[in-house]
Amino acid sequence: MDKKEIEKIKEARKEYDELVARTVQKTPEQKTKYETDSWLPVDRLYTPADIKGTDYLRDIGFPGQYPYTRGLFPSGHRTRTWSKRQVVGYGTPGECNQLWKNLIAQGQTALTAAFAISGGGTKVPWDSDEELMIGYGMKTNAKGDTVADWEEVLEGIDIDKINFLLPVDNWVNFAFFVAAAEKKGYDRRKLSGSVSSKVRMLLYPENRGNPYIDMVEFCANEMPNWNAFYVDARNIREGGLTAVQEIAWGIAVGMDGVRTVMERGIGIDRFGPRIQFYVNAGSDFFEEIAKFRAMRRMWARVMKEKFGAKDPRSWRLRAGVQTYGPAMAAQQPLNNLVRSAFHGLAAILGGAQSLSIQTFDEPLATPSEFAQILSLRTAQIIEHETGVTDVVDPLGGSYYVEWLTNKLEEEAQKIIDKLEDLGGACRVKACSWFYEQMKASAAKYQREIDNKERILVGVNEYVMDEEDTLATFAPHLRKYDPVLLQKQIDRLNKIRKERDNSAVETAKKRLYEVFKARENIMPPLIEAAKTYISGGEVIKVLMEARGKQYGPRGGDKLENELELALFTYH
Amino acid sequence: MEKKIRMLLTRHPYDGHERGYNVVATGLRERGIEVILGGTQLAGEIAETAIQEDVDFIGYRITSGEPTILVEILLQKLKEKGADIPVIVGGIVTSKDIPRLKSMGVIEIFGPGSSLDSIANFMKNYHRGN
Numbered sequence: 001m002d003k004k005e006i007e008k009i010k011e012a013r014k015e016y017d018e019l020v021a022r023t024v025q026k027t028p029e030q031k032t033k034y035e036t037d038s039w040l041p042v043d044r045l046y047t048p049a050d051i052k053g054t055d056y057l058r059d060i061g062f063p064g065q066y067p068y069t070r071g072l073f074p075s076g077h078r079t080r081t082w083s084k085r086q087v088v089g090y091g092t093p094g095e096c097n098q099l100w101k102n103l104i105a106q107g108q109t110a111l112t113a114a115f116a117i118s119g120g121g122t123k124v125p126w127d128s129d130e131e132l133m134i135g136y137g138m139k140t141n142a143k144g145d146t147v148a149d150w151e152e153v154l155e156g157i158d159i160d161k162i163n164f165l166l167p168v169d170n171w172v173n174f175a176f177f178v179a180a181a182e183k184k185g186y187d188r189r190k191l192s193g194s195v196s197s198k199v200r201m202l203l204y205p206e207n208r209g210n211p212y213i214d215m216v217e218f219c220a221n222e223m224p225n226w227n228a229f230y231v232d233a234r235n236i237r238e239g240g241l242t243a244v245q246e247i248a249w250g251i252a253v254g255m256d257g258v259r260t261v262m263e264r265g266i267g268i269d270r271f272g273p274r275i276q277f278y279v280n281a282g283s284d285f286f287e288e289i290a291k292f293r294a295m296r297r298m299w300a301r302v303m304k305e306k307f308g309a310k311d312p313r314s315w316r317l318r319a320g321v322q323t324y325g326p327a328m329a330a331q332q333p334l335n336n337l338v339r340s341a342f343h344g345l346a347a348i349l350g351g352a353q354s355l356s357i358q359t360f361d362e363p364l365a366t367p368s369e370f371a372q373i374l375s376l377r378t379a380q381i382i383e384h385e386t387g388v389t390d391v392v393d394p395l396g397g398s399y400y401v402e403w404l405t406n407k408l409e410e411e412a413q414k415i416i417d418k419l420e421d422l423g424g425a426c427r428v429k430a431c432s433w434f435y436e437q438m439k440a441s442a443a444k445y446q447r448e449i450d451n452k453e454r455i456l457v458g459v460n461e462y463v464m465d466e467e468d469t470l471a472t473f474a475p476h477l478r479k480y481d482p483v484l485l486q487k488q489i490d491r492l493n494k495i496r497k498e499r500d501n502s503a504v505e506t507a508k509k510r511l512y513e514v515f516k517a518r519e520n521i522m523p524p525l526i527e528a529a530k531t532y533i534s535g536g537e538v539i540k541v542l543m544e545a546r547g548k549q550y551g552p553r554g555g556d557k558l559e560n561e562l563e564l565a566l567f568t569y570h
Numbered sequence: 571m572e573k574k575i576r577m578l579l580t581r582h583p584y585d586g587h588e589r590g591y592n593v594v595a596t597g598l599r600e601r602g603i604e605v606i607l608g609g610t611q612l613a614g615e616i617a618e619t620a621i622q623e624d625v626d627f628i629g630y631r632i633t634s635g636e637p638t639i640l641v642e643i644l645l646q647k648l649k650e651k652g653a654d655i656p657v658i659v660g661g662i663v664t665s666k667d668i669p670r671l672k673s674m675g676v677i678e679i680f681g682p683g684s685s686l687d688s689i690a691n692f693m694k695n696y697h698r699g700n
Contacts, residue, residue: 480636
């Protein structure tokens with residue numbers, strides 16, 4: 001639009017503003033201030049004048065083309081529908097296997113495996129007979145100890161047809177998964193999926209010997225369809241970040257990670273196409289949609305212009321989405337079905353590649369199968385009944401959405417600059433600063449709920465007595481069963497006794513040498529896993545090689561707490 | 571000047587979620603309570619820290635674990651060390667478990683939707699009463 005036309009619109013706007021002023025004088029607006037969930041003030045109306053600096057071809061462009069604001073693929077969800085990827089898993093490996101099969105039969109096309117060799121809020125694998133398991137084991141996400149558990153949990157599942165996400169941020173777990181697949185006769189080159197991994201971890205300050213970078217290098221060489229470079233902005237969002245802070249954290253962590261992998265001498269286009277982002281989708285509908293658009297544009301520019309990536313696939317920010325947990329209320333839990341449908345819709349209108357919709361019972365217990373199927377159905381209804389996937393980026397060109405996309409980018413860039421000034425997002429200084437930002441946002445949000453400046457239906461308004469509601473769902477909620485934990489411990493002891501222990505000892509020696517030499521740990525770890533070494537045993541060898549005390553949490557206290565705070569889920 | 575109430579706020583290492591934990595810490599501090607952040611701790615570590623820090627309360631945040639089992643272990647550890655420090659539980663506790671926790675000795679349980687004022691006021695009243 002040329003300058004003259006913009007001026008005409010601005011002129012005409014004055015008349016509109018006067019009309020508004022008169023109307024509002026008679027009938028005041030509902031709220032005294034209007035802001036997005038990131039506390040960005042919003043006007044009541046947007047026009048071409050609000051996006052006058054935007055150049056269509058430069059800043060918006062076409063789907064499937066740089067800078068990908070309108071989506072990664074030319075034909076959007078018409079050609080590539082998103083993966084239906086619920087986060088699923090609880091109980092023993094056998095129970096978990098049954099649950100996975102049931103959901104696949106209901107149309108789930110990908111799996112976020114809430115099954116791992118470690119579990120809960122810890123990153124380091126430990127064995128089921130540790131004190132840590134008491135009160136938790138087999139109630140929350142399913143936890144295994146050896147490859148035997150992975151073999152059981154994968155039984156009867158076409159591993160090369162289901163795209164896996166291993167969300168528990170854990171390189172040992174990844175090696176165990178690959179080992180189990182290979183024991184079942186699958187070719188590692190054909191496996192597709194992602195593993196949650198932070199390439200620049202506080203606990204592994206050096207490049208050589210950092211098992212997360214080992215994974216990236218290993219996959220670049222041997223698993224072409226696997227994403228080992230994984231940027232998690234989603235989980236920390238739940239700690240209280242705003243959408244703006246989530247964008248900033250994602251892009252800044254990605255940048256720090258890219259530099260770290262390049263330092264090891266791996267060319268950007270060897271791993272760039274396999275970078276996977278994990279993003280949230282919360283309650284402010286348009287802000288969430290604009291967030292995906294802004295993130296894609298920012299990442300494309302960072303990869304192309306800052307890091308010089310040449311392969312267009314390296315420019316594309318692929319977003320896996322899990323919707324916003326903290327919006328799920330324990331009060332009147334069925335309301336959560338409605339909320340998460342809107343969250344899922346925002347993710348799809350934003351152009352997400354995969355989607356896991358939070359279950360309505362999430363605030364009460366580990367998601368039940370009953371609730372998982374309802375979440376899956378929500379995604380299927382979005383896909384088949386709403387028609388929103390018929391047109392690519394249907395909200396592109398909305399004056400508000402384009403303005404908001406620009407605004408989010410601008411605000412996020414300020415935070416990215418700050419994180420870069422502090423040495424890069426994944427350094428202790430930057431993390432400490434950002435952690436305080438996160439806590440401040442969470443506290444502010446809570447104050448607004450307490451003061452009723454922010455209304456949450458059924459939580460601080462429209463409250464009702466609902467003892468009966470909870471009783472209705474009680475039979476579906478998962479309970480702790482100490483017998484199941486004991487069964488898992490017995491199983492581990494049996495494996496320890498029956499496996500070829502001389503092979504385990506040989507594997508341990510090899511692992512020790514490789515850890516000590518700081519060579520890539522992945523190939524020997526996959527081989528070691530096949531001897532039925534346990535996750536806890538692997539970590540003991542690592543600690544010994546590094547001269548550190550073994551503990552189920554490992555590492556220095558401050559770094560460990562920051563690591564937990566910023567790199568795990570909330 | 572009246573001495574500030576001191577509380578150790580803590581959670582189990584398996585319990586990764588920490589948003590509520592941070593929000594409660596900030597909220598109680600704003601309401602004049604001195605909060606010592608324990609981070610993630612096993613029962614023995616909690617008891618030790620509580621004694622060392624000479625706190626008036628232990629706030630045990632549990633969301634995904636089994637409250638009755640975790641609390642029983644914590645109370646046992648406190649008893650072994652001869653510490654008589656009142657325990658408050660926050661997080662996800664079913665209505666069925668509330669009387670059980672109380673009979674074990676937990677002084678109060680705060681579930682989802684509890685306001686920060688209600689937690690702070692409870693602590694102040696309890697402290698005054700003792």
